[in-house]
Amino acid sequence: MPSKLIEKYIREDHLPHIWCPGCGHGILMRDVAEAVSELDLDQEKVFLISGIGCSSRAAGYMDFNTLHTTHGRAIAFAEGVKLARPDLNVLVIAGDGDIAAIGGNHLIHAARRNIDITVVVFNNDIYGMTGGQFSPTTPTGDFATTAPYGNIDRPFDIAKLAEASGATYTARGTAYHAQLTIKLIKEGILHRGFSLIECASVCPTYYGRKNKKGGSVELMTWQKDNCVLSEKAAKMTKEELEGKLVIGKLSETDLPEYTDEYKKIIDKARGYHG
Amino acid sequence: MSKKVLMQGNEAVVEGAIAAGMRFYAGYPITPSTEIAEQSSVRLPQVGGTFIQMEDEISSMAAVIGAAVTGAKAMTATSGPGFSLKQENIGYACITEIPCVIVDVQRSGPSTGLPTSPSQGDVMQARWGTHGDHPVIAISPASVSECYFLAIRCFNLSEKYRTPVILLMDEIVGHLREGVEIPDHLDIEVVDRRLHTDKGHMPYEADEKGVPGWHLCGIGRYNITGLSHDVSGFPTNSNEVTDKLVRRLMGKIQNNADDIIEVQEEYLDDAETVVLCYGGTTRAAMSAVLEARAAGYKVGMFRPITVWPFPEKRLKEISSGKKVKRIIVAEHNFGQIVLEAERIVKNDCKIDFIGKVDGTVITPGEILEKIKEAE
Structure with a gap:
């Protein structure tokens, strides 16, 4: 029921949004709303935090308590919110540049702490808002306004980076695979600990155009034809996976959560000092 | 107790x-x-x-x-x-x-x-x-x-x-x-942010002091952004709204400066020389002033406890007073607050400066020496 979803979770008086025609972010924002709706979370207990960039504008459009912060720092703000109010459902929406370049340090340390925050990355492989510069996820060899001769940087795998840093739930969805992505976001929110769902978005305006990969339809058709579910990928060889994007749940472990551990510190400190 | x-x-x-x-x-x-x-x-x-x-x-x-x-x-x-x-x-x-x-x-x-x-x-x-x-x-x-x-x-x-x-x-x-x-x-007097008591208020609706009330987290849903925003808290590109916002932000401090500013004043009644200092440097300045007064020098001390907003109204009153001939600014840098003093004092009286950037403290002796210098 998309219309009811919009009515309940989108601030319609702040539309139209700033995203370009064909951008994947709108679909992903809807996936977040759908996940919250299916989990029936109290909207006033959901705190959505974002940084700076195209994806970060989602905070202004979604009807929760929303905090649109500084570039790269959304996770650090979110940690303050969560530590002060562990009862809140704290979500972060961030772009690839926001979370893996300028905010990379906060990502790895929040993951290491295993603090109960759910990060949804809208990864469009490019800096969209500033006009198409290469990001930490732009594939090597691709073109961008600051990579006019081809990108020589190697891209980050954000989900893998988060897992290696200590995130206890990681997954990957896409703008095309909406039902799967909704399920993954729900799992991430329900997971007790740091969860990250990397969502492949599409940017026809800059990434598609600069790389002659077509418009939104072509970019999403690529997602449809080249994604492999993680269960299936586990049985495939490295060669077979060449050029494919692995989607689905990527990792999940059960480890102590940070605010739970801090509660024990408070008990300890109060016990020792009466 | x-x-x-x-x-x-x-x-x-x-x-x-x-x-x-x-x-x-x-x-x-x-x-x-x-x-x-x-x-x-x-x-x-x-x-x-x-x-x-x-x-x-x-x-x-x-x-x-x-x-x-x-x-x-x-x-x-x-x-x-x-x-x-x-x-x-x-x-x-x-x-x-x-x-x-x-x-x-x-x-x-x-x-x-x-x-x-x-x-x-x-x-x-x-x-x-x-x-x-x-x-x-x-x-x-x-x-x-x-x-x-x-x-x-x-x-x-x-x-x-x-x-x-x-x-x-x-x-x-x-x-x-x-x-x-x-x-x-x-x-101990503890002040808490003023709460908006009902949902009828816009989150950035300010009172007569220019300060908006606070919505309790988890009651209602609000947006906070570093972008220029209107009273609802949502971003705006309006030049008019932005102008109003920045003027209110500056005004809530400037217009309430008398409430915010605290100063310490010592022996200003008869002072011909005033030592202007703040923070840790105050300690050396106070020793120097006491020593100089014991030796018969008419010297006092003016210290902004609130450094920003700077107590410019009070400094102007002091510098424009008939007795004050000289202000010695002592600060632990190459000259920062002395610029404020010069801007405010203008030609009211002479300004001397003691600064230090070698990592050692300004001593009472150094300030005393400056006090004793012939005008």
Whole structure:
């Protein structure tokens, strides 16, 4: 029921949004709303935090308590919110540049702490808002306004980076695979600990155009034809996976959560000092 | 019942902050402020609060604002290099009007400088460190006792005016140990942010002082953004709305300067020479003034406790008084507040300057010598 979803979770008086025609972010924002709706979370207990960039504008459009912060720092703000109010459902929406370049340090340390925050990355492989510069996820060899001769940087795998840093739930969805992505976001929110769902978005305006990969339809058709579910990928060889994007749940472990551990510190400190 | 306790300046800041209601601290270790983090890590869980050591100075400032958004009274502490890193998010707290306290225990710079040596080189950074026009309150203690009481004042002002407040310390007071008369907690005045009592208010609707009320977290749904915003809290591209916002932000401090500004004045009645000082330098200045007066010199002292907004009205009254012939500005830098003094005093009287950038303290003897210099 998309219309009811919009009515309940989108601030319609702040539309139209700033995203370009064909951008994947709108679909992903809807996936977040759908996940919250299916989990029936109290909207006033959901705190959505974002940084700076195209994806970060989602905070202004979604009807929760929303905090649109500084570039790269959304996770650090979110940690303050969560530590002060562990009862809140704290979500972060961030772009690839926001979370893996300028905010990379906060990502790895929040993951290491295993603090109960759910990060949804809208990864469009490019800096969209500033006009198409290469990001930490732009594939090597691709073109961008600051990579006019081809990108020589190697891209980050954000989900893998988060897992290696200590995130206890990681997954990957896409703008095309909406039902799967909704399920993954729900799992991430329900997971007790740091969860990250990397969502492949599409940017026809800059990434598609600069790389002659077509418009939104072509970019999403690529997602449809080249994604492999993680269960299936586990049985495939490295060669077979060449050029494919692995989607689905990527990792999940059960480890102590940070605010739970801090509660024990408070008990300890109060016990020792009466 | 009050009690007298021997404390270090940095430690007194934490005790004062907790008395004022601090329940959240995020920070990163840096000399000479580290004891504030250490003491917070011990004390906060004892009062049910939260301490977190973040991965850097930027995230410390961010986490403090995040906690403050939920209603917690939150603080961070740092020194020069870390103060530089915090600046962007301090500006965010200014425009979003999130109350919080930033302690800067100044050390010798620029850059890594002399990390364990005293300085007052961040005074202008406290005023202009973050980009754009923004309001600032900065308060500078001169004793351990003041570290305690001015930390409380920082929290109270940040709550009252919904703005970040800087406790501008220096290594001298941060590492000083003195007795502090700690009052009974019932005798401490604690100010809390004014709450909007119903959902009818727009989140950035201000009162006659220019300060908006506060919505309790979890009751209603609000948007906070560092973008220029209207009274609803949502972004705007309107030049008119932006003009109104920035003027209100500046106005809520400027128009309430009399409430915010505190000064210390000594022997100004007959003073022909006035020593202008602040923070740790006050201690040397006071000794010099007492010694000079004992030797018959008509000298007094004027000290902004509130460094920003600068007490310009009061300084003008002093400098334009008939008796005052000379103002000696003594500060632990290459000349920062002396620029403010020159701007305000103009041709009222002569201005002399004592500055130091070698990492040693300004001594009473150096100030005394300047007082005794022929005019």
